[in-house]
Amino acid sequence: MTGDRVEMRLHQFQLPLRHAFGISRFTHSVQPSLIVELIDGVHSGYGEATTDPYYQTSLESMAAAAESAREVVEQTRWEHPRVLWEALEQPLLGESFVRCAIDQAAYDLWGKRQGYPTHKLLELDVSQCPSSSYTIGLDDIAVMVSKIREEPDWPIYKIKLGTDHDLQIIEELRKHSEAVFRVDANCAWTARQAIEHSHQLCDLGVEFIEQPLRADDWEGARSVYQESALPIIADEACLIASDVAKCANHFHGVNIKMIKCGGITPALDMIAHARALGLKVMLGCMTESTVGISAIAQLLPLLDFADIDGANLLAEDIASGVKVENGRCRFPRHSGNGVTDFRSDLSS
Numbered sequence: 001m002t003g004d005r006v007e008m009r010l011h012q013f014q015l016p017l018r019h020a021f022g023i024s025r026f027t028h029s030v031q032p033s034l035i036v037e038l039i040d041g042v043h044s045g046y047g048e049a050t051t052d053p054y055y056q057t058s059l060e061s062m063a064a065a066a067e068s069a070r071e072v073v074e075q076t077r078w079e080h081p082r083v084l085w086e087a088l089e090q091p092l093l094g095e096s097f098v099r100c101a102i103d104q105a106a107y108d109l110w111g112k113r114q115g116y117p118t119h120k121l122l123e124l125d126v127s128q129c130p131s132s133s134y135t136i137g138l139d140d141i142a143v144m145v146s147k148i149r150e151e152p153d154w155p156i157y158k159i160k161l162g163t164d165h166d167l168q169i170i171e172e173l174r175k176h177s178e179a180v181f182r183v184d185a186n187c188a189w190t191a192r193q194a195i196e197h198s199h200q201l202c203d204l205g206v207e208f209i210e211q212p213l214r215a216d217d218w219e220g221a222r223s224v225y226q227e228s229a230l231p232i233i234a235d236e237a238c239l240i241a242s243d244v245a246k247c248a249n250h251f252h253g254v255n256i257k258m259i260k261c262g263g264i265t266p267a268l269d270m271i272a273h274a275r276a277l278g279l280k281v282m283l284g285c286m287t288e289s290t291v292g293i294s295a296i297a298q299l300l301p302l303l304d305f306a307d308i309d310g311a312n313l314l315a316e317d318i319a320s321g322v323k324v325e326n327g328r329c330r331f332p333r334h335s336g337n338g339v340t341d342f343r344s345d346l347s348s
Contacts, residue, residue: 004040006109008073008102010066011035011347012059015289016315019147022138024162024188025054031287034062035318036101037342038073038109045109046319046339048292049101049259054236057097065095066102073102081106085265096240096262103263104295104337111336118264118298118337129300131327132308133158133182141165141172148177151312153326156180158210158307162188167197170204182305184210187236191220198228208305210255211235221250233282233305241266244273253280253304258296259288271302285310294321294337297329318343 015031032051037044051057066073069091078084085103092099111118119126133156136147148157159173162185170181183206189197194212201209208231213220215236224232231252238247238254240261247254256270267283274281282305283296290311300306309324311317320341323330332338 005074005077006038006040008066008070009037009039010063011037011344012063013289013318013346014348015287015318017287017313018315019137019143019313020139021135021287021313023160023184024138024186027138031314032059033289033292034059034066034098034101035289035291035342035347036066036098036105038102038105040109040113043109043112043336044342045105045107045112045336046291046342047101047104047106047108047263047295048288049097050286050288050292051097052259052286055097055260062095062098062101065092065098068092069098069102078106081110082265085263097259099262100259101263103265104258104292107264107295107298108336108339115335117331117335118295119301119331122268122298124299124301126297126301126329126331129329130303130306131155132306132324132329133180134309134312134327135307136160136173138162141169144169144173145176148173151326152177154179155327156182156207158182158184161185167200167204170201170206174204178205181206182208182210184235185212187211187214189213191217191223194220194224194232195227198224198230202229206230208233208252211237218246218250225250225252231280233280235284241270241273244270244277244279247274248277248279251279253282255282255284255305255307257284257286258292259286264295264298267299268302271299280304282307284308287313289314290317290319290321290323291339291342293324294319294339297322297324297331298337300329316346318346
């Protein structure tokens with residue numbers, strides 16, 4: 001069946017979260033998600049893109065973009081997912097979220113057609129993978145403490161910050177866990193705050209700081225990079241492949257999000273580029289279900305850090321696949337990205 005045409009189906013979901021999830025910009029309790037299914041008559045491949053108000057995406061806009069590229073998706077013949085990804089460059093220009101969902105689905109289908117896991121086809125050994133962090137959303141301190149107590153066995157916690165009492169949050173959480181802490185201010189700090197906080201956070205056992213400044217504050221980023229007591233990891237400042245080079249000498253590493261860059265194909269390119277520049281590499285998630293998390297997990301052996309707890313934050317999942325249990329990823333014995341038991345009946 002390799003190279004045969006496919007049919008594309010779109011599934012829209014409103015995924016309820018276990019708890020309200022807050023960052024410096026907003027708090028939400030439901031995560032809208034678009035699942036792209038590619039069907040070749042024998043197998044189905046699945047990919048995912050969630051919405052994010054910061055990037056002005058919605059289910060309606062993503063579905064419309066996918067429909068506009070339907071003919072290219074369904075008529076393009078490909079033996080490797082990169083061929084389809086490149087064919088969609090012009091039809092989906094500026095639509096990286098949708099392109100991600102299609103690309104992930106193509107890799108899942110590619111592996112299922114050949115009868116091998118995607119990571120094996122990419123010649124990656126998943127026996128040695130970094131542990132994932134578990135994210136503690138921004139909330140009242142007592143609530144943040146309760147979230148750690150609810151998931152006490154994770155080796156790493158990613159703590160969302162961006163308040164006028166950030167150090168107090170970390171001081172209190174540290175009383176309840178000896179795990180590694182990573183903090184993410186989601187663009188909420190100034191350069192001076194980031195530098196000053198870094199020294200105190202270092203004393204509190206924090207491993208690194210993610211995106212402390214606005215994405216466009218490159219001058220400030222340079223100062224923080226030079227003066228921080230902790231490594232600084234780019235997120236909002238590193239969306240697509242062309243951003244990686246800009247992050248050199250401004251950040252110590254980059255957090256690559258498949259949804260933001262357009263899928264597995266560009267993520268592989270960004271990882272290679274970051275390595276060539278001496279940058280640390282992290283892959284993160286955007287509260288995806290197991291569909292998206294299973295795709296991200298295929299690249300774990302290439303990483304220094306991982307933050308792929310999205311499905312763990314949901315009240316109800318919509319598929320089976322890669323599972324993250326107390327930070328450790330468990331890969332199913334299935335081909336492709338490992339996505340099975342897809343719950344299309346839960347779509348909205």
